[in-house]
Amino acid sequence: MRRKWVIRILSKNFFKNHNPGDFLFERLTMFFALVVFLLILLMGYEMYDGSRMSIDKFGWNFLVNSEWDPVQEIFGALPIIYGTLVSSILALVIALPLSLGVAVFLSESAPPWLEKPLSYLVELLAGIPSVIYGLWGIFVLVPWIRNDVEPFLSQHLDFLPFFRGAPYGFGMLAAILILCVMILPIISSIVRDVLKSVPQSQREAALALGATKWESIKIVLLEAKPGILGATMLGLGRAIGETMAVTMVIGNTAKISLSLFDPSYTMASVIANEFTEATSDLYISSLIELALVLFVITVAINALARLLVWSLERKWKKN
Amino acid sequence: MEKELATFKFRLWRRKITNFVMMGLTVVAVLVAIIPLIFIFYYTISKGITYLNLDFFIQMPKPVGESGGGMANAIVGTLILIGIGGGIGIPVGIMAGTYLSEFGNNKFGSLVRFLTDVLSGVPSIVVGVVAYTLVVVPMKHFSALAGGIALAILMIPTITRTTEEIIKLVPHSLREAGLALGIPKWKTTLLIVLKTAWKGIATGILLGLSRAAGETAPLLFTALGNRFWSTSIFQPIASLTVYIYDYAKAPFEDWNNQAWTAALVLILLISLLSLLFKILTRSKYKTNR
Numbered sequence: 001m002r003r004k005w006v007i008r009i010l011s012k013n014f015f016k017n018h019n020p021g022d023f024l025f026e027r028l029t030m031f032f033a034l035v036v037f038l039l040i041l042l043m044g045y046e047m048y049d050g051s052r053m054s055i056d057k058f059g060w061n062f063l064v065n066s067e068w069d070p071v072q073e074i075f076g077a078l079p080i081i082y083g084t085l086v087s088s089i090l091a092l093v094i095a096l097p098l099s100l101g102v103a104v105f106l107s108e109s110a111p112p113w114l115e116k117p118l119s120y121l122v123e124l125l126a127g128i129p130s131v132i133y134g135l136w137g138i139f140v141l142v143p144w145i146r147n148d149v150e151p152f153l154s155q156h157l158d159f160l161p162f163f164r165g166a167p168y169g170f171g172m173l174a175a176i177l178i179l180c181v182m183i184l185p186i187i188s189s190i191v192r193d194v195l196k197s198v199p200q201s202q203r204e205a206a207l208a209l210g211a212t213k214w215e216s217i218k219i220v221l222l223e224a225k226p227g228i229l230g231a232t233m234l235g236l237g238r239a240i241g242e243t244m245a246v247t248m249v250i251g252n253t254a255k256i257s258l259s260l261f262d263p264s265y266t267m268a269s270v271i272a273n274e275f276t277e278a279t280s281d282l283y284i285s286s287l288i289e290l291a292l293v294l295f296v297i298t299v300a301i302n303a304l305a306r307l308l309v310w311s312l313e314r315k316w317k318k319n
Numbered sequence: 320m321e322k323e324l325a326t327f328k329f330r331l332w333r334r335k336i337t338n339f340v341m342m343g344l345t346v347v348a349v350l351v352a353i354i355p356l357i358f359i360f361y362y363t364i365s366k367g368i369t370y371l372n373l374d375f376f377i378q379m380p381k382p383v384g385e386s387g388g389g390m391a392n393a394i395v396g397t398l399i400l401i402g403i404g405g406g407i408g409i410p411v412g413i414m415a416g417t418y419l420s421e422f423g424n425n426k427f428g429s430l431v432r433f434l435t436d437v438l439s440g441v442p443s444i445v446v447g448v449v450a451y452t453l454v455v456v457p458m459k460h461f462s463a464l465a466g467g468i469a470l471a472i473l474m475i476p477t478i479t480r481t482t483e484e485i486i487k488l489v490p491h492s493l494r495e496a497g498l499a500l501g502i503p504k505w506k507t508t509l510l511i512v513l514k515t516a517w518k519g520i521a522t523g524i525l526l527g528l529s530r531a532a533g534e535t536a537p538l539l540f541t542a543l544g545n546r547f548w549s550t551s552i553f554q555p556i557a558s559l560t561v562y563i564y565d566y567a568k569a570p571f572e573d574w575n576n577q578a579w580t581a582a583l584v585l586i587l588l589i590s591l592l593s594l595l596f597k598i599l600t601r602s603k604y605k606t607n608r
Contacts, residue, residue, distance in 0.1 A: 025505030026422050032414035033423065033431045036475060040434050043441070043449045043472075050452040101348025109342055118349065125356045127589075129533025131560045132582045135567045136359050139366075139575070181355045188352070212338035234440065241442025243536040244564060268444045268536070275448075275540045291448040295441060302440035306433060 044295065051289035053282055062289060068254035068265075070274070075286035077293070079254045083264035087172060087246065088239035090260075091179035096232060099184050100221075103191035108217050119192070126185040134248030137178045142169040142249055149173070150261055165261040170251035173260040178249055179239045187235040194227030194309070195220060197316060226312045233305035237298045243268040267294045367583025370576050375584065380546055380562075386573050390581055392548050396463070396557040397588070399550060400542060401531045403467025408474035408531075409524055413513075415475070416482025416520075421508055423483075432483075439476035446472050447537035455541060463549075463556035466542025470534060474527035481523025485516045525596040529589045535560035559585045 251263020
C-alpha cells in the first residue's frame with residue numbers, strides 16, 4: 001500500500017509534470033548554490049574548532065589583554081586590535097573625501113571622452129595585486145616618509161602626541177597611507193555606481209529651480225547617503241582585512257602607541273607574519289582565533305553594508 | 320530695494336564661487352587618486368625591466384650570493400595554482416550562478432546571493448587559515464592543493480555573481496523560443512542561455528583568475544613556496560607573489576631587484592590572461608553567428 005503511494009508521488013512529480021532532466025538539473029545547480037551557503041558556515045566552524053585551545057585558555061581575556069608574547073606563550077590581542085582599527089579608520093578618514101570627489105567627478109561632471117579612460121584607470125588601481133603595493137611601499141613610500149614626511153611633521157606639529165618619535169619610516173603612518181591608496185578606488189567605484197543610479201529627475205528638478213551644479217550634486221549626494229554609507233563600510237571591511245601591503249610596511253610590533261611614527265601590527269599582518277613561524281599548538285591556536293575575530297568583524301561589516309545598499313536599490317526600483 | 324539687490328548679487332556670487340571651488344576640488348581628488356597609479360606603474364616597469372631577460376623565465380632561483388638566475392618554478396607554480404583554483408572554482412561558480420538566475424527567485428536564492436556578497440568581503444588571509452585547517456592539517460604538510468583550494472574559495476563569489484548578472488541579461492524571448500520548440504528547460508538553459516551568455520561569463524572567470532593570480536596571503540601557509548622545481552599538487556609549490564614578498568623583505572639588493580622583475584612579470588601575466596580570454600571569446604562569438 002505504502003509503496004504504491006510512494007511510486008505514485010514519485011511518478012507524478014518526476015515524469016508527468018516535470019521533465020526528469022529538469023528536476024535533476026535544478027537539484028544539481030541548487031546543490032552548488034548550497035555549497036556556497038555551507039562554505040561560510042564551514043569556515044566559521046573550522047576556525048572555531050582550530051582556536052578552541054586558545055579560547056579555553058584565555059577566554060575573553062584574549063581580546064582585552066595587551067601583552068602578545070609568543071616566547072612566554074601569553075597571547076593578548078588588544079594592541080593588535082588597536083592597530084587594526086586605528087590604521088583602517090584613519091585610512092578611511094583620508095580616503096573617503098577623496099573617493100567622494102572622484103565619484104562625483106566621474107558620474108556628474110566628467111566629459112564623456114574622459115569618463116571612460118578615467119573609470120578604467122580607477123578600476124586598474126583596484127586590480128593591482130596587494131603584494132605589489134607592498135613592494136612599492138617598502139622601496140618608494142617608506143623612504144619618502146622617513147626622509148621627507150616624518151621630519152616635516154615632527155618639526156611643525158610636534159605639539160601633537162601623534163607626530164613624535166624617531167622617523168623610522170616603517171610604521172603606522174606608512175600603513176595608513178598605503179591603505180588609503182588601496183581602498184580609494186574601491187569606494188569611489190561603488191559610490192560612482194550609486195550616484196549614477198540616482199534618478200536624473202532629481203538633478204533636473206534642482207537645476208530647474210536655479211541651483212548651481214554643486215547644489216544639485218549636494219541633493220544627489222543626500223539621496224545616495226545610504227549607498228555611500230554602504231560603500232564606506234565595504235571600504236572599511238577591505239582595509240581591516242588587507243594583509244600583504246600592510247604587513248610589508250607597518251613594522252610588525254605589537255605595542256600600543258599614540259604616535260603614528262611607531263611601528264604597529266594588524267590582525268591580518270600578525271597572521272601573515274607569524275603563522276609559519278608558530279611552533280607550539282597554543283601559538284597556532286591563538287593565531288587561528290585572531291583569524292576568527294577578523295572573520296566575524298568583516299562578515300558583520302559586509303552584511304550590514306550589503307543590506308544598506310540593497311535597501312536603497314529596492315527603494316529606487318519602487319519609485 | 321538697492322540693498323536687497325546687492326545682497327542677492329552677493330549671494331549669487333558666493334554660490335558661484337562655492338560651485339567653482341567644489342568642482343575644482345573633485346578634479347584635484349581625481350589627480351590625487353591617479354598619482355599613485357602612475358608612480359606604481361613607473362617604478363614597476365622601470366625597475367623591473369632592468370633584470371628582465373630570458374633567464375628569468377627559464378632559470379631556477381640561484382642561492383644567496385650568486386647573481387642571476389630566474390623564477391621558472393614560480394611562474395609554472397602560479398599557473399598550476401590558478402589552474403587548481405579555477406578547476407574547482409569555475410564549475411561551482413557557474414552552477415551556483417545559474418541556479419541564482421534561473422531558479423533562485425525565492426528566499427533560499429536571496430540568502431545565497433547575500434552570503435556570496437558577504438563571502439567576497441572575507442579577507443584572503445582568513446581564507447588561507449581555513450584552507451590550512453581544512454587541508455594542510457589533515458594532510459600533515461603544505462601542498463599546492465591547499466593553495467589551490469584557498470584560491471578557489473576566493474574565486475567562487477566573483478564567478479557566481481557575474482554569471483548570475485550576465486545570465487539575467489539574456490532576453491526572455493530566447494528562453495521562450497527554446498521552450499516553445501519543446502526543448503526541456505535544462506537543455507534550454509545549457510545550450511541556449513549559457514551559450515549566449517558565454518562571453519560575459521568568461522569575463523567573470525577572467526576577473527576571478529586574475530585576482531587569484533595576484534593573491535599572496537592565502538598562499539603563505541598553504542602552498543608555502545618552494546625553491547626547487549615541483550609540479551606535484553601534493554608538494555609545496557612556488558608562486559610569483561610569495562617570491563615577491565620574500566625577496567622584497569630580504570636584505571640582498573640582488574633579490575630586491577628580482578622582486579621588481581617578478582612584479583612586472585606578474586602584471587604581464589595578468590594582462591596576458593585578459594588578452595587571451597578576449598581572443599578566445601571573440602573567435603567563439605564569431606563562429607556562433
